[in-house]
Amino acid sequence: MSQFWTKIRYGVRWNPSERLALATRALNLQKVKSIDISMDPLHHDNLSIRTFWHSIMAPKVRLTNPNVRVKTDIRNDRKAPFFVATLDDGQKLHFNTENMTAMDLIMNFNRLTGQPEIGKAGTRPRTKI
Amino acid sequence: MLRLYGNNLKSALESAVRFQSTGHKFQTKEEKKDGTTYVSMERVSDSRGARKEEELCSLCTCNVPVKLSYKDVLILEQFMRDDGTVLPRQLTGLCKKQQLRMERCVMQAYWSGLFGEKFGTEADRAGYKRFNRYWKHDMSMYQLETKERHGTWFYIKRYQTKNQPLFKNPLN
Numbered sequence: 001m002s003q004f005w006t007k008i009r010y011g012v013r014w015n016p017s018e019r020l021a022l023a024t025r026a027l028n029l030q031k032v033k034s035i036d037i038s039m040d041p042l043h044h045d046n047l048s049i050r051t052f053w054h055s056i057m058a059p060k061v062r063l064t065n066p067n068v069r070v071k072t073d074i075r076n077d078r079k080a081p082f083f084v085a086t087l088d089d090g091q092k093l094h095f096n097t098e099n100m101t102a103m104d105l106i107m108n109f110n111r112l113t114g115q116p117e118i119g120k121a122g123t124r125p126r127t128k129i
Numbered sequence: 130m131l132r133l134y135g136n137n138l139k140s141a142l143e144s145a146v147r148f149q150s151t152g153h154k155f156q157t158k159e160e161k162k163d164g165t166t167y168v169s170m171e172r173v174s175d176s177r178g179a180r181k182e183e184e185l186c187s188l189c190t191c192n193v194p195v196k197l198s199y200k201d202v203l204i205l206e207q208f209m210r211d212d213g214t215v216l217p218r219q220l221t222g223l224c225k226k227q228q229l230r231m232e233r234c235v236m237q238a239y240w241s242g243l244f245g246e247k248f249g250t251e252a253d254r255a256g257y258k259r260f261n262r263y264w265k266h267d268m269s270m271y272q273l274e275t276k277e278r279h280g281t282w283f284y285i286k287r288y289q290t291k292n293q294p295l296f297k298n299p300l301n
Contacts, residue, residue, distance in 0.1 A: 004239070004253040009215045009232050084165075096169035099155045108157060108168055 016103055023106040024055045025119030029062075031088050032113060034069040039081035041074060049081040051102035052109070063127060087113065188227040197230055198266060199237035202244065209235065213248025233267050 037053055039046050055061065056070065080098035087093065093112050097105055107117045158171040188195045197204065208221050208231055215235055218228045238244055239252045242261040264270050 002236070002253070005232065005236050007253075008213065008235060008239070009217075090164060092165040094165050094167045096167070099170040099172075100157075104157060104170075108159075112166060112168070 019118065020103040020106065022118040022121060023103055023110060026110050026116050027055060027061045027106065028113070028115045029056065029065040029068045032065060032068050033086045033088055034071065035083060035085045036071045036073070037083040038073040038075060040076060040078055043078055043081055045098050046081045048100050048102040048105050049083060049097045052083070052097070052105050055106065060127065085109070186222055186224040186227055189224055197227070197234050199234040199241060199264065200243065201234070202238055205231065205235050205238055213244070230267060237264060237267060237270065
């Protein structure tokens with residue numbers, strides 16, 4: 001099957017993993033005050049919130065706002081994972097990440113925090129520390 | 130769901146399969162409640178219910194399958210989105226065979242330039258594909274044919290036959 005065929009079938013015009021990488025690139029915590037992650041490590045569907053957790057702890061994302069307080073609560077009750085992000089203006093975002101892919105999660109988070117959903121592709125200059 | 134599972138075991142199994150294929154779809158749900166935005170995923174189910182056994186796909190009507198070709202652009206366009214991609218089988222309601230044929234025909238229609246500029250020009254036209262290509266029918270794309278060149282020794286003197294050492298001896 002040719003590449004072209006895989007492209008036209010199922011309306012797939014983009015690569016999910018590439019999309020996730022671009023969404024992670026656009027992460028910006030400027031308007032975020034704190035993030036409270038609450039998850040059960042033994043719940044079957046916690047990959048997306050772990051990916052999100054990993055990507056907001058990345059140095060480049062932390063540098064966008066070093067004052068963000070990330071708090072985690074590791075539960076043992078087999079309930080769905082969720083996190084609450086408190087924004088600067090007092091608004092709260094409550095994400096219930098069950099059945100949500102990491103791409104959806106990060107793109108929605110970007111949109112609700114007023115950032116572009118996906119970042120630019122290509123190389124970028126090194127940030128000056 | 131009761132209506133679906135009530136008939137007999139076979140249809141129940143089939144509907145379970147269909148339920149599996151269409152039931153695990155989720156949609157983002159967003160609601161605002163006193164300063165908090167709740168985002169979660171919501172299950173979307175197929176309202177059409179299970180596919181029945183006597184249901185034929187729209188190209189296999191009356192047990193006489195319609196032979197779709199890549200020249201039937203107006204029919205092919207009905208199975209496509211505005212961006213030039215093909216709708217999945219859950220939406221077109223075709224059987225597996227016809228869906229594959231339809232996708233193949235769409236691909237060929239791109240390569241023979243029958244869609245024109247309608248779906249953009251980003252289709253794969255690199256190299257030799259920049260020329261329009263035409264086929265007799267959709268499967269003839271896969272049939273390799275050898276070109277016969279009459280009056281040549283090509284078929285006979287393909288390999289060197291004279292003065293070839295049987296074994297290569299590194300000492301000689």
